[in-house]
Amino acid sequence: MPAQSERIWEDVWVNTTCGGCYCGCGIRVRRVNGVPVKIEGIPGSTMGGENGGVCGKGAAGIMYYHDPNRVTKPLRRTNPEKGIGVDPKWKEISWDEAMDEIVDRMKKIMADDPHKILLTNQTQRASDGPHNHLYFYGAAMGQHANGCFIIGGGSLHCGNAAHMMGGLIHGAWSIAPDWRYTKYVLKFGSSKGTGSGHSAMTNARLRAQAMERGIKEVVFDPMCNFAGGKATEWIPILPGTDSALALAMCNYILNELNVYDAAYLKAKTNLPYLIGPDGTYVRDQDSGKPLIYDEREKKIKEYDAPVQDYVDYALEGEFEVNGFRCRPAFMSLREHLKQFGMKWASEITTVPEETIRRIAEEWVENAQIGSTITIEGKTFPYRPVAAVTFRGAQGHSNGIHQVAAIDLLCELVGAEDVPGGTLGWPSIRRKYPGGHYERMTTVGPDGVVIPGVFYSHVPWPPHKPQVPCKDIGCVDFWPHATLSHVPYVKEREEIWKKLGVTAKPEMVFGLSCNFIISQCDWQATVDYFKDLFVVQMDVWVNETDQAIADIVLPDVTWLEKDCWSSEIDAYFFSGSPSYEDWYCHMQKAVAKPVGECRFFMDVYLEVANRVGFRDKYNEIVNKYYSIEDEDLKFKPGEQPTWAEMGERVLKWVYGDDAEKVKEQGYATWHKPIEDTYWRWEIDSRVPLYMEFLIHARNEVERICKEVDLELDYEQYTPNASWFQPTTYKELDEEYDMIAFSYRDVLHTNNTTFQNPMIDEVSKLCPYTYTVTMNTDVAKRRGLEDGDLVWVENRYGTKEKGRIKTMQGQHPKTIGIAGQGGLWADMRPIAKGKGSNFCKILPTYLRHYDPVTGNIETSVAVKVYRAEE
Numbered sequence: 075m076p077a078q079s080e081r082i083w084e085d086v087w088v089n090t091t092c093g094g095c096y097c098g099c100g101i102r103v104r105r106v107n108g109v110p111v112k113i114e115g116i117p118g119s120t121m122g123g124e125n126g127g128v129c130g131k132g133a134a135g136i137m138y139y140h141d142p143n144r145v146t147k148p149l150r151r152t153n154p155e156k157g158i159g160v161d162p163k164w165k166e167i168s169w170d171e172a173m174d175e176i177v178d179r180m181k182k183i184m185a186d187d188p189h190k191i192l193l194t195n196q197t198q199r200a201s202d203g204p205h206n207h208l209y210f211y212g213a214a215m216g217q218h219a220n221g222c223f224i225i226g227g228g229s230l231h232c233g234n235a236a237h238m239m240g241g242l243i244h245g246a247w248s249i250a251p252d253w254r255y256t257k258y259v260l261k262f263g264s265s266k267g268t269g270s271g272h273s274a275m276t277n278a279r280l281r282a283q284a285m286e287r288g289i290k291e292v293v294f295d296p297m298c299n300f301a302g303g304k305a306t307e308w309i310p311i312l313p314g315t316d317s318a319l320a321l322a323m324c325n326y327i328l329n330e331l332n333v334y335d336a337a338y339l340k341a342k343t344n345l346p347y348l349i350g351p352d353g354t355y356v357r358d359q360d361s362g363k364p365l366i367y368d369e370r371e372k373k374i375k376e377y378d379a380p381v382q383d384y385v386d387y388a389l390e391g392e393f394e395v396n397g398f399r400c401r402p403a404f405m406s407l408r409e410h411l412k413q414f415g416m417k418w419a420s421e422i423t424t425v426p427e428e429t430i431r432r433i434a435e436e437w438v439e440n441a442q443i444g445s446t447i448t449i450e451g452k453t454f455p456y457r458p459v460a461a462v463t464f465r466g467a468q469g470h471s472n473g474i475h476q477v478a479a480i481d482l483l484c485e486l487v488g489a490e491d492v493p494g495g496t497l498g499w500p501s502i503r504r505k506y507p508g509g510h511y512e513r514m515t516t517v518g519p520d521g522v523v524i525p526g527v528f529y530s531h532v533p534w535p536p537h538k539p540q541v542p543c544k545d546i547g548c549v550d551f552w553p554h555a556t557l558s559h560v561p562y563v564k565e566r567e568e569i570w571k572k573l574g575v576t577a578k579p580e581m582v583f584g585l586s587c588n589f590i591i592s593q594c595d596w597q598a599t600v601d602y603f604k605d606l607f608v609v610q611m612d613v614w615v616n617e618t619d620q621a622i623a624d625i626v627l628p629d630v631t632w633l634e635k636d637c638w639s640s641e642i643d644a645y646f647f648s649g650s651p652s653y654e655d656w657y658c659h660m661q662k663a664v665a666k667p668v669g670e671c672r673f674f675m676d677v678y679l680e681v682a683n684r685v686g687f688r689d690k691y692n693e694i695v696n697k698y699y700s701i702e703d704e705d706l707k708f709k710p711g712e713q714p715t716w717a718e719m720g721e722r723v724l725k726w727v728y729g730d731d732a733e734k735v736k737e738q739g740y741a742t743w744h745k746p747i748e749d750t751y752w753r754w755e756i757d758s759r760v761p762l763y764m765e766f767l768i769h770a771r772n773e774v775e776r777i778c779k780e781v782d783l784e785l786d787y788e789q790y791t792p793n794a795s796w797f798q799p800t801t802y803k804e805l806d807e808e809y810d811m812i813a814f815s816y817r818d819v820l821h822t823n824n825t826t827f828q829n830p831m832i833d834e835v836s837k838l839c840p841y842t843y844t845v846t847m848n849t850d851v852a853k854r855r856g857l858e859d860g861d862l863v864w865v866e867n868r869y870g871t872k873e874k875g876r877i878k879t880m881q882g883q884h885p886k887t888i889g890i891a892g893q894g895g896l897w898a899d900m901r902p903i904a905k906g907k908g909s910n911f912c913k914i915l916p917t918y919l920r921h922y923d924p925v926t927g928n929i930e931t932s933v934a935v936k937v938y939r940a941e942e
Contacts (some may be wrong), residue, residue: 075587077582083107087184089116089739091640091648091659094131094634097274097869098641098648100659101128103136103633110139110633110664119657119740120650121641123275124282132823132920134831139665140633141828143900144613148172156604158596158897164615164626169670172625173677175896176609177684180310184685188216189577189849191544193586196226196637196823204639204675205529205647208584210698211678212433212690220530221547222579225557226587228824231815231912232465234556234926236474243760244491244498245515245523248272250651252616253280255447255494258293258459260433260442263466265301269819270728272499276650277532286439288476290440292433294319294425295890297813298882299841300819309433310884313814313932314470315423316463317479318712321796322419323434325411325483329437335443338455338481338488341384342753344520345404347377348393353768353792355520356400364520365403367393377521378757385624403763403792410793417763422796429712437461441487448655449493454751457487458494466816469931471800473923474554478764478794487800497651501525502749506658506741508729511642511699514753521759528644530556536766537760539773541781542574551777553770555927562929564918566602579606582680585674586612591892591910592623594917594929595871602885614828615900630669634798635673638662638720638736642727644659653750659740675716685711701726719826743882764792767925771861800921804934809868813888813935815911818842824893827904836907845875845910845939846889852879855937862940865890867914867933874940875909888937901922 076343079582085106086200092113093100100119104112114131115126122128183190185545191738193215195208197688215746222329233248240246244877249261250266250273265271268279285291287372291304294316302308311319326332339345348356348365355364367388370381374395381387389404416427423430440459447456455542461483468477478544481496489495503526505512522534539595543550546566547558551573587610590599604622611629612619619626640661649656665671692708701707708714714722724732728741735741746862748755749801771790778785789797802810820842828831845865852858857877865888873895883889894908914933915921 083747088662088664089626089659090662091632092128092132092135093635094135094826095274096648097272097276098133098644098659099123099128099275100126100657101132103664105664108665110136112136116740120654121191121273121276121659122932123279127275127279129269129275130820130835131277131826131832132770133435134829135633137829137831138613139633139668142612143694143902144668144671145615145626145826145900147628149615149626152623157600158621160621162620162623169485172627173680173684176583176625179607179682180583180681180685183580183636187577189222189600190580191215192222192224192546193217194224194226194582194587194589196585196587199642199828199936203636204643206527206643206698207639207675207695208855209530210538210694213680214687214694215282216687218487218544221543221545221549221551221828223530223547223557224561224582224584224587224589226589226592231467231469231593231929231931234925234928235468235477235557236464237529237552237556238474238533238905238926239477239481240917241499241528245501245525247529247646248464248494248499250253250277251462252497253277253284253653254496254652255290255456255642256458256460257494258436259289260437260461260483261291261293261301261305262461262463262684263296263468264462265819266462266464268301268304270300270817273648273650273841280652288438289380293325294885295619296814297816297846297880302882308882309425309429311423311425312467312884312886312929313703313812314472314476316467316627317415317472317476317794318419318422318796319425319430320483320932321411321414321794322416323429323437324479324486325414326416326431327486328408329412331438331444333438334486335457335488336389337384337883339404340387340389340462341491342488342758343406343485343760344765345442345762346387347390347763347765348395348400349403349406349763349765350398350400353406354764355765356395356398357504359396359422359473367391377759383863397784403765405424407763407793410795413794419923422894423538424800424886438484438487441489444458445788447493450747455488455492455754456494457489457492458490459487460484460494460496462496465931469928470926471847471921471923471930472797473928474538474925475789475797482762482794485760490760492751494704497750499646499651500645500649500749501647502752503656504746506731506743508731510729511727512647512704515756518754518757521757522757522761522763525646525754527643531646536770539770539777539908541620541777542576545577546575546579548573548575548862551774552927554925559922559927559929561602562917563922564598569919571781572783582606582608582610582611586610586616588616588618591619591896592824592912594912594915596913598917604782611677615898616824617896620898620900626675628669630667630673632661633664634667634671635661636663636717637673637675640726642723644890653747655742657740660736662739673716674825679716681712699723699726717773724784767792774934785919789924799932800930800933801934804868809934809936810936811888811937812886812930812932813865813890813911813914815890815892821892824896824904827894827896827907828901830903832904833907841879841880842891843876843894844878845909846880846883846942848877848883848885849881850877851885852877862942863937864940865909865935865937867916869916871914873909873911873913888935
């Protein structure tokens with residue numbers, strides 16, 4: 075219509091959600107003549123910054139739609155050789171050709187064993203869409219416990235330990251301070267509230283308000299940049315030693331100050347549970363429930379038997395049950411902590427003794443144990459202190475104990491899911507008024523919460539480690555791994571053989587997941603995956619596609635995506651953790667797809683239809699949303715499109731308001747205050763004493779000895795403990811520095827490196843594209859800003875970068891921001907920018923947390939000048 079192109083015939087704003095990271099902030103996009111031209115936030119929404127503010131990544135998101143380097147037609151590799159630096163010799167093919175080949179291969183493989191197909195997922199591209207549906211898809215194919223998923227750096231670098239413990243403690247995926255009512259916040263390797271992490275802008279807004287109120291925020295971090303640079307106090311610490319500091323603080327609080335919230339520990343943890351000489355619970359012979367001692371009645375009881383008052387539970391004492399001596403788990407913890415002194419912690423962490431002691435005393439003082447607060451007529455315990463961690467502290471070979479030790483600080487003073495304390499991301503989502511869908515935390519065996527929704531398998535109750543393993547993820551053997559690390563481990567073939575894996579993968583299928591460059595040693599990953607038939611749906615040809623993909627299908631950007639499910643499913647991942655109304659946004663297509671691009675869920679559904687597992691997928695969707703209306707259920711034989719599925723689900727979720735919600739692009743309703751501060755509303759107990767790890771260890775140790783598998787099963791221990799990260803065992807006079815990575819607030823994974831607006835700003839930031847080093851250390855080594863250096867690990871893998879010196883960095887460390895160092899030819903803006911940290915991460919089994927599978931995200935390196 076040439077005549078119309080000369081004038082503005084359309085100028086509208088469309089409400090949708092941002093896909094610039096995995097937070098899904100509510101946004102509105104201005105569209106002129108069918109073309110998106112501007113992005114803003116939605117004022118008033120709790121899904122975003124102050125007055126609807128968006129971050130730089132969100133505002134720059136317009137460029138993904140307009141990028142001329144996008145893939146717009148299916149591509150087929152014609153070069154049989156694969157690898158880094160190999161030209162794939164792409165050939166454009168039709169969608170029919172691509173789908174025929176994909177479907178034919180999947181049919182043949184699934185007829186043999188569905189575990190021979192690996193599925194991909196990632197934190198950014200799926201979280202603005204149907205994240206959980208990808209796991210439904212694997213289950214519909216007949217796969218077991220998500221052991222066939224390949225994740226682009228998300229789970230191994232950020233969350234296995236944190237998510238497991240978040241689920242066990244809070245019934246949630248992650249944690250955040252209660253910014254509204256807290257007074258004192260400790261951060262360990264976390265940037266929540268300073269521009270990154272879950273609900274990034276929501277937390278940034280809430281934190282900014284809290285800082286204006288005058289809270290104190292103390293950040294333990296190797297560098298004083300995003301989190302540390304904005305804190306009230308930055309305390310430099312060596313990577314992976316946070317647990318030593320937290321344990322010393324807990325010992326000082328419990329054994330020297332003799333301060334703890336007895337009512338909380340008795341009522342809300344498993345510390346009153348009686349344990350026998352072997353450390354396991356003493357259980358009732360008939361019910362199998364753990365036992366406690368009622369001091370008022372002088373009687374042994376089941377833990378959930380009626381008592382006159384919670385204070386009647388004994389935390390100390392020696393008792394006899396069925397001829398065995400036993401005592402409360404609290405006594406085990408108290409004695410265990412005595413070994414962790416201030417001097418010991420200072421030597422490990424480099425934090426001065428007096429600083430550790432001062433922070434512990436400030437923590438206790440601000441906790442206000444015994445105080446209450448009344449909000450909207452309802453009275454709660456008031457504990458205005460919060461200790462939070464995420465990727466930085468938990469991403470180590472001692473990850474589970476890092477998280478457990480930091481959480482113990484909150485537990486001792488009762489600051490869990492109460493006003494002012496540490497909150498889980500919303501673990502309770504009551505239904506929209508007039509709607510039907512809700513997700514509620516329930517209570518499982520031994521009083522432990524079971525999350526209402528959880529990506530991958532829920533952490534409670536865990537199954538017993540067992541063999542043979544059904545898939546290459548070996549989640550049968552590693553039940554506490556949220557998602558598996560095994561496909562990246564150097565000894566994977568040996569592990570699979572010893573653990574009885576027979577389903578060796580033949581194909582990778584899924585949405586864009588740059589797993590070659592975003593996990594660990596690139597070559598170790600390429601060596602395995604290059605022999606598989608790899609299909610990815612992507613906006614560009616990324617590094618993984620170029621190195622090993624056989625078919626690349628053109629996906630839409632989030633400005634072209636019609637995804638009704640986005641925040642219905644992801645509320646516990648991206649909703650506001652604080653007490654404020656629910657806002658649940660829909661991702662609406664702002665523009666038509668470019669070229670032949672298709673939304674990945676439409677592709678997934680077509681494959682399911684043609685391969686023959688759509689009925690099972692329909693069944694899983696019905697169950698997940700608890701759809702009871704026969705007119706809305708997805709029945710056998712039906713093959714609705716993704717949009718048609720949305721019509722039904724939205725009617726179930728929002729009732730008569732479904733059309734209104736679709737029209738405005740979001741739903742909002744009141745969040746009951748007791749759903750935010752639920753700890754004393756639900757009769758549950760935190761497994762602070764991790765008794766389940768004793769049983770897991772017994773099985774793991776038995777299996778390891780039977781199959782001759784070397785694993786550090788010492789970490790399968792019930793009390794939070796200190797275990798030295800693998801990195802420190804690899805330091806010597808030559809490899810004398812510790813490299814770590816951090817999340818640059820400007821970037822999300824490696825996707826944003828292709829955005830020209832973000833690239834322009836990144837060039838102005840002195841840290842984004844450089845390798846940081848302490849100023850004094852650099853001077854002693856004859857290095858200065860701009861010098862080109864190699865950062866090399868002891869296994870011979872090295873990465874190049876330019877030095878940026880800064881005083882605010884631990885002198886023992888080297889910092890590298892995110893996932894730069896990119897080389898895909900069809901991402902020219904990203905190509906050659908920055909350095910890639912993941913490349914230098916060793917990937918032997920000893921570099922992983924033996925319980926949860928977290929990779930060790932610091933590495934012993936040497937740094938030396940490179941030739942220009």
